[in-house]
Amino acid sequence: MSDDIILKVEHLSKQYRLGVVGTGTVAHDLNRTWHRLRGKEDPYLQIGAVNDRSAAASSDYVWALQDINFEVQRGEILGIIGKNGAGKSTLLKILSRVTSPTTGSIKTKGRIASLLEVGTGMHPELTGRENIYLNGAILGMNKAEISSKIDEIVEFSGCQMYIDTPVKRYSSGMRVRLGFAVAAFLEPDILVVDEVLAVGDAEFQKKAIGKMQDISNTSGRTVL
Template sequence: MKDDVILKAVNISKQYRLGLVGTGTLTHDLNRLWHKIRGKEDPYLQIGAVNDRSATASSDYVWALQDINFEVKRGEILGIIGKNGAGKSTLLKILSRVTSPTTGSIKTKGRIASLLEVGTGMHPELTGRENIYLNGAILGMTKSEIASKIDEIVEFSGCQMYIDTPVKRYSSGMRVRLGFAVAAFLEPDILVVDEVLAVGDAEFQKKAIGKMKDISSTSGRTVLFVSHNMASVQQLCTRAILLENGEITYSGDTSKTINKYLVQDRLKVKDVDLKKIISNQKDNVFKLNEIKVHQLKVNNLVFYTHRNIHITYSFNVLKEVIGLRIGFDLYDMKSGIILWRSYHDDNSNEFQTVALGKRSLHVKIPKNLLKKGAYSLKPLVGIHNNRWIINDDKLLIHFEIENTGGVDSVYAGNRPGVIMPLMDWKMQDV
């Protein structure tokens, strides 16, 4: 490996047998042994389905990972993202030597500390203090090295009151706090973190992200970070890779990788699918016929910051009711929901009624409000203080916003935050 490369994955693949515990039947094991004696390849490596959890199994074997290749440099924070079942945790278990790859090899320099699951490596009958020494010993630290760090570990974890209490009495969040503190402060060369921050509270997450940045920038240590929280990945990682169905589909700049992840299903959701979902919405009060998100003179779902975004509903009112609410949730794909607005709320009349018959409703999101990024709009229809008529997570309309720096645009470059409304500033002589 190059001097600045601390970890290298070469042609990593992992195969599992579906439906059974173990590698398979005695016949399969004998067949493998016979091929190995003759110096031939495992015959079952030639078969196996792609790791798509939503598909029907077409083979007894599945490739959880296939042909994974990447390098990580010393001091780098690498994000690993992808949907549930994409192979992220399997990859981290191989990197941490919890399990071995079916084919390929891992080359590393230095100690690896892993936080793969809540409580992993913690003995429930031992106290928090005893577990610190146990985990340190597993990482190859001497007793004196651990003792020199123990006060910092306990303080960072925030578990001072319970440090001499058996870990089995800890909450899941306290276990994560202690486990992370041990792994971070005992200074491994490579720290592997798998979604454990999701268990911690906001204050701990902030501390943990700050610590990971610190051990990377000041100590030159490497972090591999898996999370479904794109804001954390964006904030923390210097580079990212995207896994899909057990394969790396993109690797590079963190922002670009996140955008690839957020839009990877977009082409699979066709207009005909949305119409089918809409047609299945059955109610005796309201029937949605179509919803359209568009910008004038734009024929696709890539919009511009300096133009209004128009939302048009076409529907039938089948029964006149008080408080018919027609609106939407707007999501920023990195950080979650931005806002909920409705015709009912913006007209400030909870006793609003809509006349019977075929109707349309139009609203616009003002220009120069949303910054460049990926968004989703979820239409919502309900009866105030009564029930939802339409509230379907499958009924999402995805779109992207680009900053073109057009003549009407007041923004340029990549700004922090989610929204960028025009503000009314007034300066006066005093």
């Protein structure tokens, strides 16, 4: 992978099973194992309906993503656009290691911070301040590094009054404010943001977009 390429996705696909919650059935698992032991392809990868939410299901399996390939340069801002159910959030979850791909590979360089939905990475019983330290530790930062950033994070979030209150008492907008501030200021190499910013008010959306442009232009970090 080139030094300028920070993220590379090759032949990425994700298949889900429709219907009741679960990964499959014992019969399916045994069938997959039998094919794998004989060196054959997974039989359930050969089927699967097209991901069209408005059509009736024609199979127990559906491809949320199929054969996705792209590269992202360091410092680039990449917008992923598509209609509801197109697989945008699935792709971001795979890139954030929340779920694994069915086939394909992902190569990344550096730390990834994700803000995929309201409260991502936040422990509801901990205060806002404690969650900042928790998220920083998850990103591999030590306490001194986090402490040097905490005043900027709190100021940007606009949650000064509630910073020592458990996050479970925050409104959805406040959780997004704090979550974005943590993700942006703790210096990840790749920042992954889903539609969660739509929960915030217009003033915060403007601040968040400006911050994403700033960390890309001045710090050379990548934003998805």
